[in-house]
């Protein structure tokens with residue numbers, strides 16, 4: 001008989017739909033580096049304080065190559081290489097090569113230039129929504145189409161094919177997809193993007209995928225990996241931020257009123273909603289490349305460490321002034337919603353532009369917008385890597 | 397104030413541009429940080445420090 005206590009599991013149950021699980025506060029205070037099992041059954045360490053999250057995500061001793069922890073530990077020797085093109089699972093300098101090919105497409109200036117196109121897409125979706133009679137599901141009518149249309153246009157993916165790639169993408173970010181479902185969805189998405197790559201090679205168009213194909217820097221397999229990544233990242237996260245932000249503002253009428261009274265608050269409100277809601281709900285996974293000591297805990301080489309972005313964003317180390325409150329008038333904080341370190345979200349300026357355009361126009365267009373069901377009946381995405389709502393019935 | 401940037405580390409996240417647009421910009425081709433002013437007026441110090449603190453890749457160093 002051993003007397004090792006059973007590991008805690010990473011907290012996942014929320015008492016308020018907008019707050020991370022309450023246990024995070026206790027962990028931050030009492031056990032900032034806690035041994036846990038993760039929702040997928042792997043074991044490792046959970047890091048919950050703002051500064052530690054930043055450390056884990058920016059210190060090269062923690063690798064983005066995701067190694068499944070073998071029982072009893074184990075080293076890095078036989079870690080499988082990351083799939084071609086999936087640069088979120090690479091370290092420098094491999095990662096740098098991919099990131100460099102893409103960063104020029106997502107600069108602050110580029111995204112500002114894109115704003116009119118985003119606003120047009122937003123307006124068209126709202127026209128269609130207004131033409132319908134409420135109630136409508138805001139996710140299907142607005143929150144999902146906007147970022148999907150934008151990323152399709154940017155990447156050069158036909159929007160008409162959305163049903164299939166949205167379904168596959170959802171399977172990939174669902175926590176309880178079986179390994180077979182996951183593999184199938186991934187293979188289908190890869191096959192789909194591969195066909196597109198071949199088509200763009202024949203007949204290039206004016207989009208990121210065509211540019212990447214023409215640059216001649218990447219193999220077909222790498223192009224597919226990059227394409228799949230951008231397509232998934234481009235719509236799941238922002239779609240959920242749009243819908244969840246709307247729900248959150250509707251449930252915080254004083255904040256909503258402040259924002260309506262002074263639209264110049266919108267930039268700050270978007271940052272605050274990103275911080276407050278942090279849709280990457282289970283954190284970001286890293287592997288220790290060597291033994292690392294953090295707050296007196298020995299993290300052994302090869303161990304998995306999860307940095308909780310949601311917890312870090314609610315830490316008083318980050319915001320001394322009531323981090324548990326939503327305050328759209330708050331100065332822009334250096335929040336962790338887009339992660340930190342070399343993998344910090346490549347599309348963050350795009351996400352900002354989309355959120356700003358979508359929320360401004362939605363509030364403007366529907367002054368009497370409200371939930372069409374009691375708040376407890378809104379199906380929350382507790383089961384997805386990206387938090388949010390499965391549906392948001394609204395009326396006006 | 398002196399600002400040092402490490403282009404090799406920069407990952408083109410653009411957070412510095414949002415924090416201090418008078419001092420930082422990004423190259424169009426590859427999104428890498430460009431220093432518009434390597435000795436900006438002292439009044440900009442808070443913004444510059446903020447940009448350095450926000451940079452996810454720790455590519456900005458400020459020497460006072």
Ligand code: SF4
Pocket residue numbers: 405406407408409410411412413420422427428429450451452453454455456
């Ligand atoms: S914030 Fe850092 S990584 Fe991002 S563009 Fe500026 S220097 Fe580069």
